[in-house]
Every structure is written in structure tokens, then in C-alpha cells.
Amino acid sequence: MMFLCIKHLLSRKKQSALILLGIVIGTAAYVAISGMMLGFQEKLMDQLVNNDAHIRISAREDVLTKAEMNSFSDSIHVFWIIPPSGRKDSAKIEYPIGWFQRFNNDSDIMAYSPQVNMNVIFNRGKITLAGRMIGSDPVRQIKVTNINDYMVEGSFLKIGSAGNRIVIGQELLINLGARISETLLISSGTSAPRPFKIVGVFSTGIKAIDQGTIFSSLADAQSLRGTPSEITDIAIKVRDPQTVEDKVEQLRFGARDKILSWKESSASILSVFKTQDIVRNSMTIAIIVVAGFGIYNILSILVTQKRRDIAILRSMGFTPRDILMLFFNQGLLLGLLGGVIGLMVGFGLSHIIGAIKIDAGRALNSSNQMIISYDYWIYIKAWVIALLSSVFSALWPSFEAGRLEPMDIIREGG
């Protein structure tokens, strides 16, 4: 029946071309839109997953209560004029050694880095800016995050284990008007400012990090905070970031500290991705449905137009299945061909869009161009969607054609 099917398609060149165009547009739109959105998502996801810890254990921020302060021997006779209140002075991980022992024996955990995270004030001449200091062991830190990849000047390891050296975000450096090898005064707010030498500059592309974060050694941060040997956070890298929730659940069992996965920290961004996916799929489905309706309509009309042909074919021994396949194969062929052309057009479109220069602020790669995903799954999905929509659209008219009896057609006058 393929011979006759192709003859049918070629005899209605305009109709066939229009259906084909609908499928091509639908498929190409899916490929191009998915390429753009997923390229953006992949980059952002990479940053979400690798710029910070997969799991962060941080000190619980406790609030002082009256009961906690009643540690006097005869507390019944102690009366507070103003009861104690507010956050405890220094939050800390209560038993870090316990965590470290646990991580060392856990094969799911690739690396961990004890940290001191605190708010600080930067001073350079008359400029004063607030920001965040992360004190860590640099060797451990580069195993947990990919901060080393974002270094634009100097080396992250130069922080060393002590010596008041820092690596600073590029935008913060610019805002302070500072340069590498220069010294900044940094204060924790409760202590006197201390000088720190800039030994490196990083740029992650995320404004919030680049304009307010510095890295120092763990010992220097502890010293500045005035809490030697205490840590506020443990950053953890796991083997499979996608299954991080299970690990978090395990760690939370019996733990007093706050434990957060990267997915929980980035919940709002992940929900934006989901919304993007819904929009992308809805748009594409709408286009494909329109193309599918085109196939359905044209095949339905064709079946009506070709009733006489069906009667002739049936009278010469063609089976109902042959007739069904005659029309079904037309939808299938259009879907196959339209899908393949659509993939090629989509690929070409993706290249064109990927080459467009965009505003540096929104640029996602070093050459100020949008990152386009060429993930083969996009192409497989697009092709399958095109094929399925064609097949489903062709199914009903073909089924109806297969059910026609030659005598009914002849009696109705063909």
C-alpha cells in the first residue's frame, strides 16, 4: 500500500506540503525553544549545584530563654528585671568531630569542608561596605565547590591555612576600588578591624556572590570572629547531587544542627524551571495539536473523497486492514518526514539563536552569547512528539476508512 500511499500524497502536493509545514514548525519550535530554555537551565543548574555545597550543615540559631539562664544554685530567689532575650551570641556546630567521623565513613560523601560563615564590614580608605566572609580550608573547599574554576586572578589555594589572606569577588573588588596584593581592613562588627591581603579574585557570574563575598582561611575567620576552634557550617559534596534528598533525610535523623540540601536552598529557582518547562511544553503541544488537527481534517476529507477508490480496492481483494494502512501510512509518512525536517530546521535555528550577541548582563557564556542545549533527548522527544501526533491524528480517519464496506459505498452512489 506504500506505493498508493505515496501516489495519494503526491497527487495533493499543496495539502501535503501544508501539513508537512505544520509538523516542521511544531518540531522546530520545540527543538529551538527547548534548546534555549534548557541551555539556560543547565548553566544555572550547574551553578546552583556546584557553586555551593550540595548539602549545608549550619549551626542552629538559638534564641535565649529565661529558663536557660536560670542556672543559679537557688534560682527560685533570682528575679530578672529585664529577662534575657535575642539570638545567642555565637552560633556554632555543637559537635563537629562527630560529623567529620560520620562523613569519613560515608562513601556517598565525596568531600566536606568545615566553614566559618559570618557577616563582615570591609574598609578601604573612606569606603565601607558590608559583605560575607567564608573561612575554610582551601584544599577542602575546592573539592566541595567549583570556586577554583571561577578564579580570574591569583589562585584560591594562596589563602593558605593562616596569614590573613583573602580571595575576593570581582564586583566587590571594583566597588571597593581595590587591587590584587592590596590590603583591606575587615571587621566582624564586634571586634577591631584587621588587615587582610587580597591574593585572588573570582567571578561566578552571580551578582549576589561576586559583589559581597570573600574567602579566607578557616583559622583567620575563626580568629576574626573571636571564636577559635568553632565552626558555623559544614559544606558537603555528594556523589549524586540529584539524590541529595535521601542523604539529607539520613543526616537529619537525630541531628540538632540545621541541614539543608541545594534543592531546598534553590527551591524558588527550581520552581521557575518547572514553570518554564510547563510553558515550553504547552506551547509546543499547542503547535503540534494544530498540525495534528490539520492531518486529521485533511485525512478525513480525503477518506470522504476517496470512498469510490475504497470500494474499487475492496472489490479487488484489498482487505480492511490494507485500506486502514493506506490512510494511516500517509499520516505516518508526513509525521516521519515532517519530524526529520523539523529537527534539521530546529538545529539550524538553535545555531542562529546561539550566535546572536546579547546584553552582557544577561549573557550566559564568555562570548556574550546564549547557551543553547543540543542534548540529544530534545531531538528524540521532538521527533517522537511529531510522530505520535501524526499517528494519533491519522488513526481515526484511517480506522473509519477501513470500516467502510464496498456495498455501502456503491449504494450511496460512491
Add this chain to the structure above:
Amino acid sequence: MIVVQNLSKRFVPNLPDVIKKLNFSIQDGEFVALVGRSGSGKSTLLYLLSTLDRKFEGEVLYDGQDVRSMKEEDIHKLRNLQIGFVFQFHYLLNELTALDNILLPARKAGQINERLPFALELLQKVGLADKANRLPPQLSGGEQQRVAIARALVMRPKYLFADEPTGNLDSFNGDGIMKIFKQFNQEYGTSIIYVTHDQEFASRASRRIELVDGKIVFDGPQQ
């Protein structure tokens, strides 16, 4: 041989039968004209005989086998290999050339290459050897009917059924069609059963079955 036993057909319940308890047989190689006035049931009988209509009472036996008890697959094979059908309105597929139209039954049987020489021979015999690659709209009514006859004969069927094959043609083309029928009946022994209301064309058959209101009023050789 086709044997018809107590064959009745009713289209609408509570209305009289259009074919009423007919009993007759058609021997292999017979040349039969079904005649009668409009509404006498001759076309209905032709469709019942040719297996295109299998909703009836009684029996239609092909070499002893009732067409209603045959498997669907066997019916399709019977139509493809042993039966040829010619409609009044030519009914060619407009997308296909004359030759491709003729080869359609062979395409179904998977015998394109085997049947190609015979298809070309048939084209020669119906006088269209030079029009093998023409599309139906490029042929006259008479030429289209001759292509339809060639298509019905390409598998060398045992039976050829024709519903008013000359009904839409002028007397010259009609005469040509009847000559082709006679030739195939004599050369290949094909049983030819055709419906006509034209007495002149009916007289070309060796046997005449005349229907009035669904009943046979005459069945015998031409007088």
C-alpha cells in the same frame, strides 16, 4: 461453478424482498446477461453473486463453498484471484496511470512482475497500448472503461462481473466493450456475468436471465 439456492435479499425490514428465493447456477465459461427493468433487482443480484454483498438469505456457493461461511481472508483472496469486477462508472484511481490501474490486483497479490507482460498484452487487446502511461483524466470514457476491464482481467479470473458496463458509453464504445467480453470469454474461458438494460447488448450473451420484481421470469439461451 456458482450455485444459487433460495437466494433472497431485503434492504428494509417490513418491506418486500427485492430478490425472491432465486435458484439457478452458472457454469464455468458461461456468458450471461442479467436483464430487466430498472428496479427489477438485476444489479442487486450481481452484487450478491460477486460476493460484494454478503447480507442475504439462502446460499451462494462458489465451487460448493458458501460465501457467508468463508473466512474473511478467503473472501479477499477469492475477490483478488478469481473475481473481476467492472463498474458502470469506470472507477479508476485518478492518481495512477492506466498501466498502474490495471496492475492494482496484481500489486495486492504481490505478482507485479509476473503480471506485467499480461497487463501490457491486455492494453494491446483493448486498443490502448500507446496510452499505458496516461492518467484517467487524460482518457475518454470508453478508454477508461476498457482500462477498467483490463484491470478486472489481469489476474485471469474465473468470473467477471460487470454492472452496466456499457451504460455510460455510446453505441460504438459499447460495442467495443461487448467484443472484448466475447473475446475473453472465448480465449480464456472466463465466465462473464453482466447487467444491462440494452436489449442489443443483452443479445450478445449466450444465456439470458431476466428479472421482474426480484423473480426470474426467463432463464435460458438467447433466442
